Amino acid sequence: MGNPLAASKPSISAVFRRQKLKRLARNRWLYIMLLPGLLYFITFKYVPMYGVLLAFKNYQPFLGFVDSEWVGMKHFDRFFGDPLFWKLLKNTFVLAAYNILFFFPLPIVLALMLNELRSQTYKKTIQTLVYIPHFMSWVVIVSIAYLFFTTEGGLVNEAIASVGGEKIQFLLSPGWFRTFITGEVMWKETGWGTIIFLAALAGVDTQLYEAAKIDGAGRMRQLWHITLPAIRSTIVILLILRLGNFLDTGFEQIFLMLNPLNREVGEVFDTYVYTTGISQGEYSYSTAVGLFKSVVGLVLVFGSNFLAKRFGEEGIL
Incomplete structure (x- = not known):
């Protein structure tokens, strides 16, 4: 028992x-x-993932999602075999690389500069001013760019003409398109991007700075040996997340800036999906293009996370 x-x-x-x-x-x-x-996230991120099956079907609205013909990799073969694919890939990668090289470091630099301010009133005033552009829509941002750079009364071209120069077709020139796209992103999002870095800087132990002062370290040495190492993990994590959205160059901004003269360097995957999927009604084909973007982003996240861990950082996975 x-x-x-x-x-x-x-x-x-x-x-x-x-x-x-x-x-x-x-x-x-x-x-x-x-x-x-x-x-x-469940409603808008996970449930719609079922629609990815459209990329492997020849979707016909009158047949419906279930009864449409299954075509496998047909749309991917068509997309990768189209000469336009390489142009889209190049344009998207160049714009994404510009954002990583020129935009990503700016919030870090601005956060470090704001952190050095001792007057809280002055600091909060500057923070408020640099946050404002984030809340403007891309329609407003592009309209401001038009007012400044159009040849028909734009402030910049009028200033050039007033000193005897010839007006420049900024908004129609392919050579200026990428500069404008990157510059607008920098102006709009740099201030807002400082929030996370300022929060990370607020957690740095002040005793480290006091000890460094006793050892004779100046402001630059404190910045290099204390401040930057303290926020290094935050920088790495945000860089990994940024790489995950590497091919998301922003549909609305680019669509508003596009015109027939700069389309050769301005057409990217996002605008191409809109053109083929919405304007031309090729829903399955445009879904395949969007799925390709997502897969590339996933590979970049895992790859950058692997490299971060190899170099001793925590990563996100």
Whole structure:
């Protein structure tokens, strides 16, 4: 016969289950606050993933999603075999590389500069001013660029003409297109991008700076040996996330800046998906193009995360 006292003891799984319920009850408000964000990602990120199957079908609206013909890799073969693919790839990669090289470092530099300000009033005033462009729509940003750089009364061209120069077709020139796209992103998002870096800088132990001062380190040495190493992990994580969206160059901005004269260097995957999918009704083909973008982004995330870990950083996975 078994021991009745041993049989009456709760099992280990029951104890763990009871502990989990206690933790859930103790942190219930945190989980309730998590629900809206969780529902958002489930509804708008995970549920629509079922539609990726369109890339492998010849979707016909009158047949519906289920009854449309399965064509496998036909749309991918067509896309990769199209000479336009290489132009789209080049344009998208060049614009994405411009954003990484010229835009990504700017929030870090601005955050470091703001962190050095001792007057809180002055610091908050500058922060407010540099945050404002983020809340402007791309329609407003492109309109401002048009007012400044158009040849028909634009402020910059009028200034050039006033000193005897010849007006420049900034908005129609293919050579200026990428500069404008990158410059607009830098002006709009640099201030907003400092938020995460300022939060990371706020967590740096001030005793490290005091010890460095005692050892005779100046502001630049403190910046190089204390501040930058303290936010290095944040920089790496944000860089990995940025690489995940490497091919997302921004549809709205580029679409508004495109015209027949600069389309040769301005057409990217996002605008091409809109043109073929919405304007021409090739839903399956445009889905295949979008899926290609997503797969490349996923590969870049895993690749950059692997390299980050190889160099001693935490990464995101």
